[in-house]
Amino acid sequence: MSTRTAFLKGHGTENDFVIIPDPGNAVELSPAAVAALCDRRAGIGGDGVLHAVRSSAHPDALHMAPEAEWFMDYRNSDGSVAEMCGNGVRVFAHYLQRAGLADEGDLAVATRGGVKSVHIDKDGSITVGMGKALLPGGDVTVRVGERSWPALHVNMGNPHAVAFVEDLAHAGALLAPPPVSPDSLYPEGVNVEFVVARGEGHVAMRVHERGSGETRSCGTGACAVAVAAARRDGVDPALTGAPARYTVDVPGGRLVVTERPDGEVELTGPAVIVAEGEIDPEWFEHAS
C-alpha cells in the first residue's frame, strides 16, 4: 500500500508555494515531482516547493542542526534548487507555528543560504534576517526587446540583476528569462528585477525569477531592490549610521526592507496558509 503524502498551500504576497511536511526526509522529491506539484493546471500549483525537513535528517543541513531544528529545502517550480527564498522562509515559519512546531517570537530556520533568524510578530507579520547584500560590481545589462538598461548585480545568497526603468510595462510579458549580460557573471542563472521609484523610500518592482518565471513577488528580490535603490539615492547605512527603510510594492502586495548600519538586511511581510490536504499516491508516483 502506498503511503499518503501531506501537503499545504501557502503564499507570501502571492509568491505561492506547495509545502511538503517531511520531518524524516522520507519523501523523494525529484525535479519532475516538484515540477508536477507546481503545475498550475495538472498539479497543485505554485512558484516553488518548501520541503520541510528536520535539519538532522537532511545531508545539506546536518551541519546547521545544532542551530536550527528545521531545514527549508527550497525548490523552484522547474525543479531546480535555490539557495534562499525570502517569501518562502516567512511562509515556512508560519507553517511551523501553525503546526505547533514553533512558537510565536524568534525562530532559526536552516536554508542552503545559511541559518536565517525569523521573528513571528503577534500581528502576524514575519521578519527575516536575510544577511548582508553583496554588491560585487561589474557592468551588467538587462535587455527586453529593443530596450536595454544598466543593472546592479546584487547577491542576497542568490543572484539578482536590478534594473531601474521608466515604466514597469517596459519589462513586457516576461514569458522568457530576459537576457542579462555578461552571462559569465551568472553561470547558474539570475533573478531579474525591474524597478520604478514611487516616492521617498518607496519603490515598485516586477521580477522574473530564475527557475519560476514571472512571479507576483520575490523576497530576496525585494531586498536586492531596496539596497540598489538606497545606493542610487546616495544612502549607505554603513556610512550614515542610520538604518535605511524601503517600502517595496510588488504585484502581489507590499514588503518592507530595512538595511541596518552593520549591513544586515531585514525583510518584513505577511504569510498565509490557504489549504492543506493529501496528495493522491497514484498521481504522485506517476509524477515522480
Ligand SMILES: N[C@@H](CCC[C@H](N)C(=O)O)C(=O)O
Ligand atoms: N521567490 C523567492 C526566490 C526563490 C529562488 C529564486 N527563484 C532563485 O532561483 O534564486 C524569494 O522570495 O526570495
